[in-house]
Amino acid sequence: MSDLLDTTGPFAIACARENPDFLGSFHTPLMPFALTPERDRELTEILTRYPTKMAACIPALHLCQDQLGWVSDEVITFVSTRLDLPPAHVKGVVTFYTLFNQHPVGKHQVWVCRTLPCALRGAGDVLHHCEKRLGIKPGETTSDGKITLRTAECLASCGTAPMIQVDKTYHENLTLPQVDAILDRLQKS
Amino acid sequence: MLKQTNYLTKVYGLPNGWTLPVYEREVRGYETAKRVLTTMAPADVVTEAKKANLRGRGGAGFPMGVKWSFMKPHPTKPAYLVINADEGEPGTHKDRTIMEENPHSVVEGCIIGCYAIGAHTAYIYVRDELHLSKERLWLAIHEAKAKGYLGKSPFGKAYPVEVVVHTGAGAYICGEETSLLNSLEGRRGEPRLKPPFPAQAGAFGCPTTVNNLETIAAVPTAFQIGCEEFSKLSAIHHLNDGGVRLFGVNGHVNRPGVFECAVGLTLRELIYDLGGGVSGGKALFCVIPGGSSTPLLRAEEVVHAPDEKSPLHAWHGKSVLDVPLGVDTFRNLGTMLGTCCATVLAEGTDPIAAFHNLMQFYRHESCGQCTPCREGSGWLFRIADKLMDGTCSMQELDSLHDIANNIMGNTICAFGEGTAMPALGFLKKFRKEFEAYVRGERSGKDARLTVAPLS
Ligand SMILES: Cc1cc2nc3c(=O)[nH]c(=O)nc-3n(C[C@H](O)[C@H](O)[C@H](O)COP(=O)(O)O)c2cc1C
Ligand code: SF4
Ligand code: FES
Numbered sequence: 001m002s003d004l005l006d007t008t009g010p011f012a013i014a015c016a017r018e019n020p021d022f023l024g025s026f027h028t029p030l031m032p033f034a035l036t037p038e039r040d041r042e043l044t045e046i047l048t049r050y051p052t053k054m055a056a057c058i059p060a061l062h063l064c065q066d067q068l069g070w071v072s073d074e075v076i077t078f079v080s081t082r083l084d085l086p087p088a089h090v091k092g093v094v095t096f097y098t099l100f101n102q103h104p105v106g107k108h109q110v111w112v113c114r115t116l117p118c119a120l121r122g123a124g125d126v127l128h129h130c131e132k133r134l135g136i137k138p139g140e141t142t143s144d145g146k147i148t149l150r151t152a153e154c155l156a157s158c159g160t161a162p163m164i165q166v167d168k169t170y171h172e173n174l175t176l177p178q179v180d181a182i183l184d185r186l187q188k189s
Numbered sequence: 190m191l192k193q194t195n196y197l198t199k200v201y202g203l204p205n206g207w208t209l210p211v212y213e214r215e216v217r218g219y220e221t222a223k224r225v226l227t228t229m230a231p232a233d234v235v236t237e238a239k240k241a242n243l244r245g246r247g248g249a250g251f252p253m254g255v256k257w258s259f260m261k262p263h264p265t266k267p268a269y270l271v272i273n274a275d276e277g278e279p280g281t282h283k284d285r286t287i288m289e290e291n292p293h294s295v296v297e298g299c300i301i302g303c304y305a306i307g308a309h310t311a312y313i314y315v316r317d318e319l320h321l322s323k324e325r326l327w328l329a330i331h332e333a334k335a336k337g338y339l340g341k342s343p344f345g346k347a348y349p350v351e352v353v354v355h356t357g358a359g360a361y362i363c364g365e366e367t368s369l370l371n372s373l374e375g376r377r378g379e380p381r382l383k384p385p386f387p388a389q390a391g392a393f394g395c396p397t398t399v400n401n402l403e404t405i406a407a408v409p410t411a412f413q414i415g416c417e418e419f420s421k422l423s424a425i426h427h428l429n430d431g432g433v434r435l436f437g438v439n440g441h442v443n444r445p446g447v448f449e450c451a452v453g454l455t456l457r458e459l460i461y462d463l464g465g466g467v468s469g470g471k472a473l474f475c476v477i478p479g480g481s482s483t484p485l486l487r488a489e490e491v492v493h494a495p496d497e498k499s500p501l502h503a504w505h506g507k508s509v510l511d512v513p514l515g516v517d518t519f520r521n522l523g524t525m526l527g528t529c530c531a532t533v534l535a536e537g538t539d540p541i542a543a544f545h546n547l548m549q550f551y552r553h554e555s556c557g558q559c560t561p562c563r564e565g566s567g568w569l570f571r572i573a574d575k576l577m578d579g580t581c582s583m584q585e586l587d588s589l590h591d592i593a594n595n596i597m598g599n600t601i602c603a604f605g606e607g608t609a610m611p612a613l614g615f616l617k618k619f620r621k622e623f624e625a626y627v628r629g630e631r632s633g634k635d636a637r638l639t640v641a642p643l644s
Contacts, residue, residue, distance in 0.1 A: 049353045051267075051393050057375030058358055062317070089376075096377040096556075097358030099317055115279045116481060116546045117532050120440040122643030153361060153550055154279040154481075155318050158439040158532070159446045162643065168320040176643055 033074035039063045043082070053083045057093055061100060070101035106141040106148035108186045111165040114151040117158035122174075126162045127151065129176050133183055147186055190424035190513065191458040192451040194433045196410040197403075201290040207325050209332040212293040219293075219333070221413040222300040223344040234305040238408070241416035242423070242431030246283075247273055247364075247401030248480065248527050249603075250516030252429070253408075254416075256398060259388035260306040266395040270302045270311040271373065271387075274402040275357060275364035277316060278480035279550055280532040283435040284402040286447050288315065288322035291406065292329035296352055298405035300343055301412060303350045306398050310351045313402070314369050317356045326354050361554040365602045366399040368556065379556050380602035403435055424453025428500055430515040437530030438464040441471070441538070441640055447530075456486075457510040460533055469640045471535035473510075475618070478519060479527025481547050482607030484614030485534075486510075486524060494521070524614070535640050540619040541626050542636035544612070545573040551608040559600040565592050566608050576626045577633030586627050589616055 035043060046059045060083060064075040071094050080087040094100045112127045127138070130149055134142055141148040157163045160172035164179070171182055200206035200215050212218035225234055239254030260268060272295065276284040287295060299311040315323050330352050333339045341349050355373055357363045363372045367381035370392050391397020411419040411432060420431025430452055436459055439445045443465030450463075456476055460467065467473050473488040490509045494501035501521045504512050512518050519526040534543065552570035557563040572589055575581035593609040593616070600606075616623065625631045 049351075049355075052374065054375035055355075055373060055393075058372065059356065062356065062358065083375075085375075092377050093375065096379075097360050099359035114546075115550055116477075116543055116638075117280045117439045119546050119638045120532070120534065120538070120543075120640075121445075122639050124638065125643040152318075153553060154277060154281070156276040156282050156285045156316070158280050158530070159282040159437055161439065161445070165318060170321075174643075 031074065033064065033068065033072065033078045035063060035067060035078070039067060054085060054089075056083055057085065057090060058097070061090070061094060065100060070104050107146050108167055108189070109148045109150060109165075110183075110186070111150050111152040111155070112138075113153070113155045113157065113161070113163050113165070115154040115158075117154065118161040118163060121161040123162040125176065126164065126174060126179055129179055130164075130183065133180070146189070147183075190451065190453045190455075191462055192422075192424075192453075193463075194422065194449050194451055196414075196433055196449065197287065197291060197294060197406060197435065198449040201286070206290055207292055207329070209293060209329070209336065212291070216294075217413070218409075219297055219336075219338050219344075221409045222297045222338065225301050225412055226304055226344050226346045226348060231305050231307060234301065237412070237416045238305060239416075240420060241411040242420040242426065242429045243404060243407055243411060244430055244516045245401055246403035246407070246434060246528070248278065248482070248525075250430075250526060253400060253404050256388075256400070257302070257306050259386070260308075260396055260398055261388075262307050263396055267310070268306055268308040268396045269392040269398075270299060270306060270308045270405075271366075271370065271392055271397055271399045272299065272311060272313040272402050272405050273364060273366065273369060273399055274313055274315045274319075274322070275361075275369060276319070276402075277361040277364050278482060278528055279547070280439060280477060280480045281437065281528040281530045282439065283437045283447050283528065283530055285319055285322055286435070287403060287406045288319065289325055292322075292325045293333070294406040294409055295326065295402060296329045296333050296339070298408040299352045300338065300350050301408050302398070302400065302405055304348060307396075308398070309349050310353065312373055312392065313352065313354050314363070314373055315354055315356055316363075317358050323354050323356060330354070360556075361550075362556045362602075362604060365604060368602065369399065370397065377556075379558050380604070382601055407432060407434070422451045424451060425513050425515045425518065428515055428517050430517065434529060436463070436514070437528075438533060439530065440533040441468040441535035442466065442533050443468055452515060453513040455511050455513055456531060457508070459514070459531055460510075464533065467533065467535045469535065471537060471640060474534045474536045474538055475540070476510075476534070477532040477611075478514070478524055479529050479531065481532070481550065482611055483519075483525040483527040484523065484610050485618065486522065487618055492522070525610075537640070538638060539631075539636035540615060540622050541573075541576055541631075542633065542638050544615045544619075545570075545577050545633070546638070547611060548573040551604075555604065555608070559605065561596045561599040562605040562608065565596040565605075568592050569608070569612055576623070577636065579626070579629055579632045581627055583624075583627050586623055 080090045138151045163172040235257045243253040244250040363378040368378040372378040387397040423431045437447045448463045475487045477485045492504045494505045548570040551566045555566040593612045596605045596609040
C-alpha cells in the first residue's frame with residue numbers, strides 16, 4: 001500500500017529531514033508481514049470459534065500486534081487477505097480501537113489510569129512522577145525507545161487505585177516508591 | 190440492611206480458588222447445572238428464572254428472567270448468549286473480581302443460560318486489558334470441558350454447549366450491548382439503532398441475549414437455593430429487586446473494595462461499615478452511586494417522597510444515605526443504581542475538577558456517530574477546560590445546560606444520556622461552585638481531588 005502514499009508532500013519532506021532514509025524506504029520493496037507458524041496455528045484455531053471469518057478480525061490484529069508491536073500497513077494487508085476482508089474494513093477497525101498502535105511504540109508501554117476514582121486516590125501524582133522521571137509527556141516514548149507513557153481511562157481497578165498497567169500486567173495500590181521500582185526495572189530491561 | 194453473604198465470593202482468596210476442584214468442593218459447583226439440564230425443560234427454566242427478580246447487573250437493571258423470555262426459537266437461525274464483561278464504566282470494578290476469583294460460576298451460569306434461551310454457544314466479551322481475567326476464564330472452560338460439563342453432551346445430556354472468550358481492543362462504548370455485538374462480529378464498535386433488539390437480530394443477525402457477567406454468575410446460586418428463596422434474600426424483594434449482589438466502593442474511603450451482600454444495603458452501610466469510613470476522618474461530601482454515568486448525591490440530601498404510592502415513601506424525610514440501594518429506589522431519587530459500585534468524595538474535594546475529569550472521559554469515549562453526542566461531549570469538555578483555566582463566561586456556563594439537554598433523547602445509544610445526566614447533576618448540585626469559578630474566586634490551580642498527596 002505504500003505506493004499510495006504521497007512521497008513528495010510536505011509531510012514526507014518533513015519526515016525525510018528527520019530521517020534521511022525515509023524516502024528511500026518507499027523505493028525498496030516492503031517486507032510482507034506474516035504470522036509465525038505458531039501464531040498462525042492459533043489464528044486457524046480462533047477461526048473455528050465463529051460462524052464468520054470477520055469475527056476473527058480483532059483477535060487476528062491482536063496476534064499481529066503481539067508479534068510486531070504495532071499494526072503496520074503490511075499487517076492490514078495480511079489480515080485482509082487471511083480473512084477475506086476489504087483492507088478498508090480492517091483499517092476501519094484498527095482506527096476505532098485505542099489499543100491498536102498505528103505507529104511503532106516503545107518496548108514497554110506504561111498506562112497510567114487517570115479517571116476520577118483513580119484521580120481521587122493520587123493518579124495525578126503518579127502521572128506527574130512518571131513524566132518527571134522519564135522526561136516525557138503522555139503519548140511520547142523515551143529516547144532509548146524503551147518506554148512509551150500513556151494515560152488510560154478506567155481500567156476496572158478503581159478499588160485498588162491508584163494503578164498503572166505495564167504491558168499486560170496491572171500494578172495496583174501504588175505508592176510513589178513502588179512506581180520508581182517499576183520504572184527502574186523497565187529501564188534496566 | 191447490612192447482610193453480608195458469600196454465595197459468589199466463597200472461593201475468593203482461597204488457594205487456587207479459581208479452579209474446578211475448589212469450586213466443586215466449596216459450593217457444590219456444577220451440580221445445579223447438571224440438575225437443570227437433566228431434569229427441567231427450557232421453558233420451565235425461564236419461568237423459574239423470573240422468580241429470582243434478578244435485575245441486570247450491567248447498569249440498566251432489566252429483569253434477567255424477562256429478558257430470557259424474549260427469546261423465541263427461529264426456524265433456521267441459531268441463538269446466542271453473549272456475556273458482557275467489558276467493565277469500563279468509571280468506578281466499576283466488580284466483574285473483574287468474579288472472572289479472576291470465581292470464573293467457574295460464569296461458565297456454569299452460561300450452561301444454564303444457553304439451555305434456557307435455546308443457544309449452543311456463549312461468547313464472553315472481555316475487555317482486552319483484563320489479561321488475568323481472560324486467562325482464568327479459559328482455564329475454567331478447559332477444566333469444565335475436560336470433565337464433560339461443556340461440549341457435545343454436557344452431563345450426558347444431548348444439548349451441546351460451547352463457551353468462548355472474545356476480546357475487545359480498548360473502547361468503553363463496546364460495553365453498550367449493540368456496540369459489543371458489532372465488535373464481536375469484527376466491526377468497529379459503533380452502537381446499532383434499535384429496533385431490531387438483540388432478541389430479534391443480535392450477534393451475526395441471530396436471536397441473542399446479552400447479560401452482564403455478574404448477572405450470569407449469579408444464576409447458579411439462584412437455581413441452587415431456589416429462585417424464589419434467592420429473591421427473598423433481598424430487603425427489597427417486594428420491589429421486585431431480589432437476591433444478593435456485589436457492591437463496590439472506591440475513592441475516598443479507608444477500605445475500598447468489593448463486598449457481597451443481600452440487595453437492600455444502604456450507602457451509609459457501604460461507605461462506613463464496609464468501606465471503613467471516609468479517608469482521613471473527613472466528612473462525606475458526595476457520592477456517585479453506581480458508575481460515573483449515574484448522577485451524584487450530596488451527603489446532606491434528604492428524601493422527598495410525600496406521595497404514599499412512591500417506592501421511596503417509607504424513607505420520606507430521611508437521609509438519602511439510608512435508602513436501600515435498588516434499581517427503583519435510586520431511579521426515584523433522580524439518579525440510578527447503575528453498576529452498584531459507589532465512588533466517594535470527601536469534604537474538601539473540588540467538584541469542578543471532578544466534573545472536568547469525567548467530561549474528559551466522555552469526550553474521549555464518544556463513538557462519534559451522532560452529532561449531539563460527538564459535538565456535545567467535546568463542547569462540555571472544552572467548557573470544563575475553560576472553567577479550570579478561569580476563562581469561562583457566565584453565558585458559557587449557562588450553555589452547559591442547553592448542550593447537555595440537547596444530547597438527551599437525541600442519540601442512537603444511551604451513552605448520550607450517560608454523558609448528559611451526570612453533567613446536569615453536577616450543574617444542579619454545585620451551581621455555587623461553578624459560579625465561583627466563573628467569577629474568579631476559585632480556580633483550577635488550587636483544585637484538589639485527593640485527600641492527601643500520594644507518597
Ligand atoms: C455506554 C454504555 C456502556 C455500557 N457498558 C457496560 C459494561 O461495561 N458492562 C455491562 O455489563 N453493561 C454495560 N452497559 C449496559 C449494556 O448495554 C446492557 O444493558 C447490559 O450488558 C445488559 O446486561 P444485564 O441486563 O445483565 O445488566 C453499557 C451501556 C451503555 C449505554
Ligand atoms: S450516543 Fe454517542 S456513543 Fe452512542 S452511538 Fe451516538 S455518538 Fe456513539
Ligand atoms: S478509575 Fe482507574 S481503574 Fe477505575
